[in-house]
Amino acid sequence: MKIRYSMIGGGPGSFIGAVHRRAAWLDGGFELVGGAFSSNSSQSKSTGEELGLSAERVHGSFEAMLEAEVRLSGEERIQAVSIVTPNHVHAAPAIRALEMGFHVIIDKPLALSLDEAREIEKLVKKTGRVLALTHTYAGYPMVKEARHLVKSGKLGKIRKIFVEYPQGWLSTFLESEGNRQAGWRTDPARSGAGGSVGDIGTHAAHLAEYVSGLRITEICAELNTVVNGRQLDDDAAALLHFEEGASGVLIATQVAAGEENAVKIRVYGELGGLEWIHSNPNSLLFKPLDGPAQIYRAGTGYLHESTSANTRLPAGHPEGYIEAFANIYTGFSRAIQDYEKGNYQGPESYDFPSLEEGIRGMAFIETMIASSKSDKKWTKFSI
Numbered sequence: 222m223k224i225r226y227s228m229i230g231g232g233p234g235s236f237i238g239a240v241h242r243r244a245a246w247l248d249g250g251f252e253l254v255g256g257a258f259s260s261n262s263s264q265s266k267s268t269g270e271e272l273g274l275s276a277e278r279v280h281g282s283f284e285a286m287l288e289a290e291v292r293l294s295g296e297e298r299i300q301a302v303s304i305v306t307p308n309h310v311h312a313a314p315a316i317r318a319l320e321m322g323f324h325v326i327i328d329k330p331l332a333l334s335l336d337e338a339r340e341i342e343k344l345v346k347k348t349g350r351v352l353a354l355t356h357t358y359a360g361y362p363m364v365k366e367a368r369h370l371v372k373s374g375k376l377g378k379i380r381k382i383f384v385e386y387p388q389g390w391l392s393t394f395l396e397s398e399g400n401r402q403a404g405w406r407t408d409p410a411r412s413g414a415g416g417s418v419g420d421i422g423t424h425a426a427h428l429a430e431y432v433s434g435l436r437i438t439e440i441c442a443e444l445n446t447v448v449n450g451r452q453l454d455d456d457a458a459a460l461l462h463f464e465e466g467a468s469g470v471l472i473a474t475q476v477a478a479g480e481e482n483a484v485k486i487r488v489y490g491e492l493g494g495l496e497w498i499h500s501n502p503n504s505l506l507f508k509p510l511d512g513p514a515q516i517y518r519a520g521t522g523y524l525h526e527s528t529s530a531n532t533r534l535p536a537g538h539p540e541g542y543i544e545a546f547a548n549i550y551t552g553f554s555r556a557i558q559d560y561e562k563g564n565y566q567g568p569e570s571y572d573f574p575s576l577e578e579g580i581r582g583m584a585f586i587e588t589m590i591a592s593s594k595s596d597k598k599w600t601k602f603s604i
């Protein structure tokens with residue numbers, strides 16, 4: 222049975238909503254039945270029409286949409302919502318949806334602030350509903366293989382973690398030119414206290430913790446606003462301390478002119494290192510201390526079962542961004558199916574980012590900002 226869901230955000234001219242819709246569709250686990258695609262009613266309706274949805278399931282506000290859904294019969298009403306709005310419209314719809322008994326999949330960062338994220342946490346704990354957070358890079362099969370290699374001890378005790386996310390698209394004062402995505406991302410009221418540190422720094426921090434299996438414990442950060450007139454940071458870097466004595470470096474910048482989404486992670490242990498680059502996502506480089514480097518490839522027979530379970534095609538047929546989102550959606554659908562049978566054991570059993578990662582992301586933003594402003598620099602990071 223497909224899970225019926227509606228979308229909040231993802232209207233005309235938006236970015237990530239359409240990616241979520243394609244990802245949710247890909248493995249056949251979901252059926253989009255309604256939405257509040259925009260806070261502008263006619264724009265929301267026009268997206269609903271384009272998607273072939275019945276007009277009475279499409280609304281100009283998430284409140285009206287949720288109220289209408291909850292009045293439908295159990296066989297008809299949605300089971301989940303997908304929240305793909307700017308950060309200032311994350312907490313309110315998530316909390317309302319959870320209160321009404323719906324499961325939630327939401328894009329990162331979890332909320333506008335750590336305080337808001339804690340409000341979501343209360344509702345997840347109170348209702349026991351499933352919440353998934355789309356930290357996309359954790360959905361890539363070769364990132365899962367990297368995590369497995371670290372966990373299996375192949376790299377030995379982890380010593381260094383380098384993670385970087387350079388982009389170039391905010392190299393100019395784009396928000397002054399009416400660019401929608403730049404507009405809200407550089408506005409503290411809609412983005413939160415972090416600019417680049419929230420938008421892409423949270424992805425980098427999540428990737429580092431996901432692959433290494435180690436949590437960041439202390440941060441020494443520098444945030445810069447490079448472009449004149451911009452209200453938030455557009456360039457962030459930090460030295461990191463992790464559990465078990467590992468250390469690392471994180472870079473998240475949106476003013477690396479000419480870069481696209483050049484995510485890269487390198488992890489080094491006592492016995493060797495690994496390297497994954499987003500522009501070549503189906504390869505994983507393993508570099509042992511005493512031997513030639515090896516390239517692990519997605520879709521081959523020698524990978525860990527969790528890697529293979531997140532791959533759809535034989536080796537050499539590229540999979541990418543939408544498939545990485547789809548892997549998160551598929552985990553979310555399995556969790557909901559189990560919930561309905563009374564067997565939901567919590568997000569850890571399904572390997573998708575969830576509430577705890579969302580709370581850590583918000584604490585990461587706040588710790589980066591606090592460290593950058595403080596004289597002593599090294600700042601404890603915990604949730």
Ligand SMILES: NC(=O)c1ccc[n+]([C@@H]2O[C@H](COP(=O)([O-])OP(=O)(O)OC[C@H]3O[C@@H](n4cnc5c(N)ncnc54)[C@H](O)[C@@H]3O)[C@@H](O)[C@H]2O)c1
Pocket residue numbers: 229230231232233234235236237238257258259260282283305306307308310328329330355356357401402405420
């Ligand atoms: N995981 C990823 O890789 C990734 C990539 C891009 C964006 N994101 C996240 O996704 C979210 C959306 O980003 P985007 O780039 O798609 O933004 P966007 O500006 O392109 O789209 C936002 C959409 O939300 C709608 N919206 C705004 N307020 C609304 C409201 N009150 N009710 C209903 N709809 C409303 C807008 O009309 C628009 O359609 C952000 O939180 C962002 O951080 C994540």
